Amino acid sequence: MEHLIDIVLLGLLMITGFAIVRMKSLLAVAMLTSIYSLLSASLFVVLDAVDVALTEAAIGAGISTILMLATVALTSDEEKKSRHTPLLPLAVVTLTGAALIYGTLDMPHYGDPAAPVHQHVASTYLHDTSREIGVPNVVTSVLASYRGYDTLGEVTVIFTAGAGVLALLGYRTRRRNIEGPGIRKLVVLRVIAKLFFPLILLFALYVLFHGDYGPGGGFQAGVIFATGFILYALAFGLGNAQRVIPQPLLRIMAAVGVLIYAAVGIEGILLGGKFLEYGVLADDPVTGQHLGILLIELGVGITVTAVMLIIYYGFVSRRH
Amino acid sequence: MDMVVEILSWILLLGGAAFLLIGAIGVLRFPDFYTRLHAVSVCDTLGAGLVLIGLMLQGGFSLVTVKLLLIFYFMMFSGPTAVHALAHAALRSKLKPLVDDHESR
Numbered sequence A: 001m002e003h004l005i006d007i008v009l010l011g012l013l014m015i016t017g018f019a020i021v022r023m024k025s026l027l028a029v030a031m032l033t034s035i036y037s038l039l040s041a042s043l044f045v046v047l048d049a050v051d052v053a054l055t056e057a058a059i060g061a062g063i064s065t066i067l068m069l070a071t072v073a074l075t076s077d078e079e080k081k082s083r084h085t086p087l088l089p090l091a092v093v094t095l096t097g098a099a100l101i102y103g104t105l106d107m108p109h110y111g112d113p114a115a116p117v118h119q120h121v122a123s124t125y126l127h128d129t130s131r132e133i134g135v136p137n138v139v140t141s142v143l144a145s146y147r148g149y150d151t152l153g154e155v156t157v158i159f160t161a162g163a164g165v166l167a168l169l170g171y172r173t174r175r176r177n178i179e180g181p182g183i184r185k186l187v188v189l190r191v192i193a194k195l196f197f198p199l200i201l202l203f204a205l206y207v208l209f210h211g212d213y214g215p216g217g218g219f220q221a222g223v224i225f226a227t228g229f230i231l232y233a234l235a236f237g238l239g240n241a242q243r244v245i246p247q248p249l250l251r252i253m254a255a256v257g258v259l260i261y262a263a264v265g266i267e268g269i270l271l272g273g274k275f276l277e278y279g280v281l282a283d284d285p286v287t288g289q290h291l292g293i294l295l296i297e298l299g300v301g302i303t304v305t306a307v308m309l310i311i312y313y314g315f316v317s318r319r320h
Numbered sequence B: 001m002d003m004v005v006e007i008l009s010w011i012l013l014l015g016g017a018a019f020l021l022i023g024a025i026g027v028l029r030f031p032d033f034y035t036r037l038h039a040v041s042v043c044d045t046l047g048a049g050l051v052l053i054g055l056m057l058q059g060g061f062s063l064v065t066v067k068l069l070l071i072f073y074f075m076m077f078s079g080p081t082a083v084h085a086l087a088h089a090a091l092r093s094k095l096k097p098l099v100d101d102h103e104s105r
Helices: A002-022 A026-046 A050-074 A088-103 A123-133 A139-146 A148-169 A188-210 A218-236 A240-242 A247-270 A284-316 B004-028 B033-059 B064-090
Strands: none
Touching: A002 A026, A002 A148, A026 A188, A050 A188, A050 A218, A050 A284, A123 A139, A123 A284, A139 A148, A139 A284, A139 B064, A148 A247, A148 B033, A188 B064, A218 A240, A218 A284, A247 A284, B004 B033, B033 B064
16 A cells, blocks of 8 residues: 555656656746655655655745745746757766666665664664653654754754855845735735734744654744745735844844854853753753753754745845 | 444545545646636635545544644635635736637627
8 A cells, every 4th residue: 555655656756857857937847846845745754754744845845936936036937948959968867867776776675674774873863762862753852962963064054055145145125115016905815814824933833842742843843934924925015024024133043043052062061061962951861951952943943944034035125 | 333434534535535636627627727726726625625524533532633623724714815816816917817708709
């Protein structure tokens, strides 16, 4: 039964991939990549990787589609005709694909419990999480505690991306012309946006603070939070959204999130532990772990929200 | 009792799936943008709603049902609103609906 679902999903993925290649309208391509991400997210659910699925659905199908559409709106909708022949790229792609398929021949069988990846550190993580960290969701414990150093790097990468977009695009604050053109008549959209806006933010907080127990965490929560504000900006105009959460505040927030994360690490050193050792943050090591994970997830959430909104503001404010 | 709930749930699930299928056929078969939108909006809202109610019956009195209820609430509002916004945007960008013009025949 599960194989059937796998085959259908992978088949749909392939069809979507071919459709993306064949399509000339960039708007349609943006929508198709969103569908591609949603299919991948379903595939991750089948593989029981719900944390990754949530991330893929929120980032791939959600916010990156919005950003892609905003980019297409800035440029042209039609794909440019390529001037050189596609033979060389085709050869490169075929060779790379063949090499990758050849590489899979040596890989262990799908779902094999004796595969090296399950023998290395994974068993330690699975075995020790409940005793050392006391968190039901092992993904969160690996991401935030065992591999906290890597996650700090990831947050820094996101922060750098936001800084890069700011440096490239800059931003313009729009003080006048709060009403976007044509939006005045969209009463239905506005009422529903008003209804959903608090619920989306509430759901983001749930995903953020429930990450210890269920799928979720700072990355997903940050994206959902940003999506709430983007919905607000779509329904009520960019000017109003920038009044609610202004650009200078976002720049501070993006830095503050990373700083919270790093400060938790330094606090560990000051209390006599190692960098990012949460056990020393409280009297009881398990409570310390909980506190540390909660704080760094908060930092991740703040940075991701701020950077997503910085990118969105950067693209959309250039349209006018 | 369990049997009744089970049968009812499957009727709802299959009914929902049928409506989704009809909606998909409608998108392929209808002649212009607005009629296609009409097919997809009505059938999707009804189909997804039926599937969700069917799943709620499967879940029984549990946290899953509460979550499904929230998704149901979300779908009931978001689907029609999205289609409304889409139709509005199409009309604003001067996409003419296909009209059966009696006089020109």
